[in-house]
Amino acid sequence: MPIHIKRLVLTFAVFLGLFLILQQVLKPKSFGELGHYRFNSINENASKELHYAGSDKCSKCHETEQTEKTDGFHAQLKCEACHGPGLKHSLFADKFTEGSLPDSLKLIKPSERKDCALCHQKNAARIKILFDTIDNTMIRQVDVMKHKLLDKKTKVEMKCIECHNPHQP
Numbered sequence: 001m002p003i004h005i006k007r008l009v010l011t012f013a014v015f016l017g018l019f020l021i022l023q024q025v026l027k028p029k030s031f032g033e034l035g036h037y038r039f040n041s042i043n044e045n046a047s048k049e050l051h052y053a054g055s056d057k058c059s060k061c062h063e064t065e066q067t068e069k070t071d072g073f074h075a076q077l078k079c080e081a082c083h084g085p086g087l088k089h090s091l092f093a094d095k096f097t098e099g100s101l102p103d104s105l106k107l108i109k110p111s112e113r114k115d116c117a118l119c120h121q122k123n124a125a126r127i128k129i130l131f132d133t134i135d136n137t138m139i140r141q142v143d144v145m146k147h148k149l150l151d152k153k154t155k156v157e158m159k160c161i162e163c164h165n166p167h168q169p
């Protein structure tokens with residue numbers, strides 16, 4: 001075998017050896033235990049702290065909002081999509097009298113125009129609703145910078161929720 005081929009083969013052999021050693025050293029212990037994945041990742045995810053309570057929990061104490069929402073266009077939105085993770089709130093809020101909720105248990109109230117824009121801002125890439133059907137898979141878009149921006153009389157910027165009830169828009 002010519003010398004330059006021998007060198008090439010040797011170089012490949014060295015790299016292959018290095019690769020096999022590194023693979024053994026770096027491979028997580030639980031890899032391959034039950035399949036071609038890191039088995040521990042399931043345990044790690046399962047042991048993460050919970051933050052969300054789920055809408056069923058909310059309706060126990062906030063029947064009014066729940067009922068309003070059920071009949072409206074926002075029926076399919078989860079409470080926590082707007083109010084943020086509420087597990088702690090759900091567990092402890094009833095220990096306090098009205099209006100005395102400590103800050104750590106308070107939830108956000110997304111009442112600014114930008115909060116609604118998150119879903120409703122006109123976006124050329126989104127599918128448009130052409131005919132007036134109740135199809136909750138598509139979101140109606142408005143130009144948040146223009147749509148009913150100012151009060152006709154006072155010319156003051158208006159919040160979306162001054163005209164639309166967020167729980168039944």
Ligand code: HEC
Pocket residue numbers: 055058059062065066069074077078079080081082083109110111161166167
């Ligand atoms: C589209 C976003 C959105 C969703 C979904 C939503 N909310 Fe709200 N919620 C708001 C906004 C905005 C306010 C503040 C309204 C205001 O200040 O008048 C609010 C206010 C509230 C309040 C305070 C009412 C008060 O009188 O101060 C409660 C309680 C509440 N929401 C519970 C819920 C529950 C329970 C659900 C699920 C059934 C829910 N919300 C779903 C946006 C939302």
Ligand code: HEC
Pocket residue numbers: 053054055057058059060061062079080083085086087089090091092093094095096097098099100101106107108109
């Ligand atoms: C165990 C009863 C209970 C559960 C469950 C519960 N809440 Fe509340 N919530 C309260 C009480 C009590 C208040 C305080 C009322 C007050 O201060 O007037 C409150 C206030 C709120 C407010 C107004 C916050 C503020 O700063 O004024 C929002 C928004 C809210 N809850 C949303 C939710 C959502 C979303 C869920 C579900 C993840 C939920 N709540 C679950 C009892 C509960």
Ligand code: HEC
Pocket residue numbers: 073074077081082110111115116117118119120135136137138139140141160161164165166169
């Ligand atoms: C997480 C996404 C999301 C957020 C945030 C959100 N919406 Fe919606 N909204 C929807 C979906 C989904 C529908 C149902 C589909 C539709 O009719 O566009 C809807 C429907 C509506 C409609 C009914 C449109 C019609 O057909 O007449 C109005 C009005 C509306 N939302 C206003 C608001 C306002 C005001 C806010 C802010 C407080 C808000 N939305 C926040 C997702 C959202």
Ligand code: HEC
Pocket residue numbers: 113114116117120140141142144147148149158159160161162163164
């Ligand atoms: C001054 C009152 C007023 C304010 C403020 C207002 N809206 Fe509206 N909105 C209306 C009325 C009335 C309609 C129905 C007639 C129309 O489309 O002009 C409507 C329609 C809508 C629709 C349905 C559009 C469609 O294609 O059917 C959406 C979505 C909406 N508004 C979201 C918002 C959002 C988001 C904000 C805040 C950025 C907002 N609105 C602020 C009065 C208001």
